[in-house]
Amino acid sequence: MPPDYFEEEEFETRFTGKTLRRILGLLAAHKGTVAAFLVMIAFVSGFDALFTYISKLAIDQGILKSDLPFLYRMLALYGGLTIVQALFVFGFIYTVGILGERIRYELRQKMFNHLQNLSLSYYSRTPVGWIMARVTSDSDRVADLVTWGLLDVTWAATNILTSLAFMLYINWRLALVVILMVPVMAYVATEFRKRILKEYRNVRKINSKITGQYNENITGVRVVKALVREEANAAEFAVLTGDMYKAAYRAAWLSALFLPSVQLISAMAVGFIAWYAGWSFEVAGLTIGGIQAFISYVTFMMWPIQDMARVFAELQHATASAERIFSLLDSVPEVADREGAYDPGSIRGDIEFDHVTFYYEDGVPVLKDFTLKVKQGETIALVGPTGGGKSTIVNLLCRFYEPKEGTIRIGGVDYTKFSLHAIHSRIGVVLQTPHLFSGTIRENLRYGKLDATDEEIERAAKLAGAHEFIMRLDKGYDEPVGEGGNNLSVGQKQLISLTRAILADPEIFVMDEATSSVDTLTESLIQKGMEQMMKGRTSFVIAHRLSTIKRADRILVIEDGQIVEMGTHAELLRQRGKYYNLYTRQFRQEMEEVFDPFGETQQAAQPAD
Ligand SMILES: Nc1ncnc2c1ncn2[C@@H]1O[C@H](COP(=O)(O)OP(=O)(O)OP(=O)(O)O)[C@@H](O)[C@H]1O
Structure with missing residues (x-):
């Protein structure tokens, strides 16, 4: 499912001061940079207002009074300030660009590190798409808010304030009229922006549904044809595209209406100024340059007001993005090291499940009062109907989850006294469909032991029975495995995973045999590799093959979280x-x-x- 899908399904939060403070807290480590760009943008915006005032002086005192030296001085000042302004513009765009990337990088890094520490329970209740949307679009949106958003607001605020200050200075009565106009324009602009944003969100939401449907219909084209669903699917699709058209139409209509409306308000203000100025030109002594300056200020004030409205309209969504990021960062790993957790140096020894009760969801127990003693070096095969609790037993042993009641002891010690690293680094796990990372076979094998030499890798692959098939590949150990190991069969992936485990030389070995058909040759290779792994190690195998089951020291039949039978084959x-x-x-x-x-x-x- 595309990340957008989860993104758009998300709730929208009300803007809260607490979250805003936390968002601004992201800038704490970059105070100097923020201060620098804020000062630069304030100057740039102040200069804009100053330029208008310089024009007024040039008209009134230079042109109208034919004072050429004064006019030249004003032109020189204008030109000089333009160069300074250009330097500042370069400075703030550069600084903000870099700062935005930095914030994005820090957010993603923090989330990634935190995600590495979260327990499996977090992943089983959180869709991957949701997490991806936090790491991608949400971090983008928050980084944009604290950089470009902050910059836009500062620019707009300085621009409006300096313009108003100059207007008050030129003619305070007329300035007061303009001040009255600002909230009207701000209100209209904010309302428009909010609605436009809402419509575009709708468009994106429908669009992600359309992408999802496309995806499902293309990947499931055989089923569609087999069930003669073409017409029904086309009708469903037509409804979606119809909705999309309507939402896009509304968005386009509002966008088109927005600018002329704001321009109309500003034109009305300009008209009023022209009328009032014409009258006060004679009565209150407003100069031609003054009138021109007023008109410029009012016309240009439209942009900062619009910009502010845009930032405020986006603020609510950015706050919701930030809250989702913070909720991810605040989630506490359910399985974590206890105080005083230690590394015993080895976790060899007998393993004991002592009256263990476990559930994933409250009120739905998976293991009830489960008791099992396993001797060091024993091979245990777990068999039984699907959903019986075999993987759960193994997950608890690996301490991916912990018992809700009862104790698991390794070598007579409650395993929660050990550090997680002590346990995880000494248990080798081969999953039913092992995950490989894009890269070469060698890189994937090295994942089990980062400092393994090429010789070690080859030796382990020979022991696991993977060497033969690897050598048959065009590039041997340097053959790319494709995304997620797609270029390899399930059996080959298990062989790679077995090699990884042999390289890591664990003290306890856990394997979930592949259920999907594996050809006879690969199957016998996997058996050979498993034998190597099981030698002298306590092993738990969720067994699907008779050869494994027959070789096990004990077979446990697991049903409804209970051992219903136990013994040899x-x-x-x-x-x-x-x-x-x-x-x-x-x-x-x-x-x-x-x-x-x-x-x-x-x-x-x-x-x-
Ligand atoms: N992450 C989870 N969250 C909630 N319930 C879960 C989770 N994992 C497993 N369960 C439930 O716990 C029960 C035992 O599942 P478990 O995977 O341990 O069985 P299994 O015997 O290994 O099944 P299979 O042979 O199909 O792998 C099932 O009812 C399953 O639906």
Whole structure:
């Protein structure tokens, strides 16, 4: 789903002082830079007002009184200030550009570091798209607010204030009339901006739905055709594009109306000034230059007012973005080191689940009073129906989650006394569909041990049984794996992951066997690699293959978070209980052909008459 989708589904918050303070706090480390660009922008904007006043002086005292030296002095002053202003403009654009990038970088870095520390529970309840939108568009929006937004407001405020000051100086009565006009113009501009922004958000929202539908219909084109959904899909799509057209139409209509409206108000003000000035030219002595200056001030004041209105309209959305970023940064990892957590140097030893209860969601227990003792070096195979709790047992062992009740002990010590690093760095995990990162095979293998030499990597790959297939690839170890390892099969990914694990030389080994079909050659290679890994290590395998199950020291049948049967393959078959039923159904043929050529199990596997 495109990140925009989550973005646009988000709520909009009311602007709060607390969040604004926290947003401005992002600038705390850059006070000097902020002060520099604010001063520069204030000068640039002050100069604009000054230019108009210089023109007034040039007209009144230079042109009308034919004082050429004065006129030249004014022109020289104007020219000189223009150069200074150009330097300041360069300065603030450069400074703000750099500062914006810096804030964006810091926000993303903070979020990334924090995301690395968050527990799996955070990821299971937070959609990836939501997180991506925080890291991309939200950080952009907040960085823009504290740089360009702040700059626009400063520029506009200085511009309006200096213009008003000059107007008060030229003719205070007329200036007061203009002051009355400012809030009217500000109100109209803010209302327009808010509505335009809302319509454009609508357009984007519908657009992300359209992209989503395109995506689903293209990737699922076979299903669409098989179910003859073409017409129904086209009708749904037409509704969406219709909505999009209406929203875009409203946005275009409002945008078109905006500028002429503001211009009309400012023209009315100019008209009033011309009328009043014509009268006071004779009565109150307003000069021609003064009238021209007033008209310029009023006409140019339109832009800063508009700019301010835009920033204020965007402020609400930027605050909502910031709140979402802060909510991410404030989320506390559920699994974290306890005070005094230590590294025992090794986590070899017996493992014990002592009356462990666990749930992901309150009131939906997955493991209930689960007790299990595993001897150092034992191989445990976990089997059972889907959703029974096998992965949960393994997740708890790896301390990706912690028991809600009860204790898990490693070598007789409650494992929450150990640091997370001590545990994670000594457990090797091979997932069902291991994740590979874009890059070469070698880079992916090195992920298990960053300082591994090429020789070490090759030795580990040979032990894992991955070397042969890697050498068959065009570039061998330097073959790119594609995004997420797409260029490799699931079995090959498991071989890579096994090699990683062998390189890391863990003390406990955990594997979730691939369920999807793996060709016979790769399967036997995976078996070989697993054997290597299991040697002398306590191992837990969520087993889907008979060869693994038969080799395990103990098989645990897990159902509804309970161990319903436990024993060796032969013992469990003899019991003719759940395991017997599960595997006679699932593996009967395989059992007959591969593992029981003399027909003993076949007899045992025959349901009793
Ligand atoms: N992150 C999660 N959040 C909420 N519930 C979860 C989460 N992970 C698993 N569950 C639930 O916990 C129960 C046990 O799931 P678990 O993945 O441990 O079973 P499993 O035996 O490994 O299943 P499978 O063989 O399909 O992998 C299921 O009901 C599942 O829906």
